[in-house]
Amino acid sequence: MEPEQPLHTEAMLLPGYVNQSLSPEEEEQVTSHLEGCVTCQQELQEVNNMQAAIKSSIAQRPGPSPAAFSTLMSRIEQEKQAQQRQTTQPTTTSWWQTVETAFRSLFEIQWVPALASVLIVGQAFLLLSVVNKPVEQRTQQPEGIIERGIPPGTPATPPIQIQVKFVETAQAIQIQKLLKELNGQIVNGPTTEGLYTLVFPQTEMSASQALLATLKGNQELIKNATSLNPKTE
């Protein structure tokens, strides 16, 4: 069923007019309208009666039971206790919780992957820097006396590599003297067969042959010598 439309807009304001809650402008509007509108005067009477009936009907109802207030106060007490627990708990354990939290944060799982990544990258850089370092900077002292390394040379002329076996009676000081004279260095050895690899800077193609002959000729110190450079063979 379609609701009945009010004849005048002022009829919509009558409930507010009756409970005296309209703005002064609206009240003036309704008062002026009522003076010349019989329909709205009847409507006003109806609204007045209805208000009285509604007020009377609701006023007859009983109020809530006293138990409602007791329940409310009990609930409020529970809320207060809960609030007190929230405010007191942090202070009683604060020092311990602070320390524990600080330590826990150090071992938070979220830091582990980041830390591992940093360490891996750091190790990679360290490794690369060692690998790329010139050989002469990685020299060792075999048996505490013999210096090893790749002698200085130009990249275009590969060094001469000769494998030798020293005689059993050769002294370290004698070997050092020979290497100094020939501007050579021990870069490897001894192998299980007692072989050492010597390296000499190459100045010209014929130097390799001459060097090999010199070494082979020094039978006082060298038992045998073999060139490791393919062209010298």
Add this chain to the structure above:
Amino acid sequence: MDATHWQDLTDLDLLKACVPDNQHAFEALYQRYEKRVFHYLMTVVNDAVLAEEILVEVMLAVWKGLTTFQGHSKVSTWIFGIAHHKAVDGLRKVTGQQKGGIPIEDIVESPDPKDGPLEETNKNRLAELTNQAMMNLSSDHREILHMTFYEGQSYPEISELLGIPVNTVKTRVYYAKQQLKKTLQHHGVTEDIL
């Protein structure tokens, strides 16, 4: 501070007196609003047990909100706004269930003709019929009639409380009144009584 003093305070002053944690002031605030809120809840949910449960929830929410009330609206509008939301929640919970509460017509005592003159009896009878007619309306219509005619709230206040435009309030009050009139006539209440 005695009880008389609390009665003299305005709603806002009484509310301020409740902070911090003045149980006597809060008790006075409760007493001032318990019946009004309960009656409103009865109008909306039509169930005395549920209305009482919601009343406790409403006043607990008021207690919790004592320190945060900004004073932008009237205290009564604030409290009835809370009641409205709690009532809507309460109704939602019982939707689809058989309402097990005590019907309003069973709570309202039937007038006894011996109690007073005939005129008074007729008045009580009209009130009872109005109650019954109200309960045949939708909860929205019952609520807005209660707010307008019993609480005497203005259209803007009801608008704020229910969260609907003022014009919607005006039309809803008008149609609710028309529906109530029809229902009362159906119950045999003649136009001359209305």
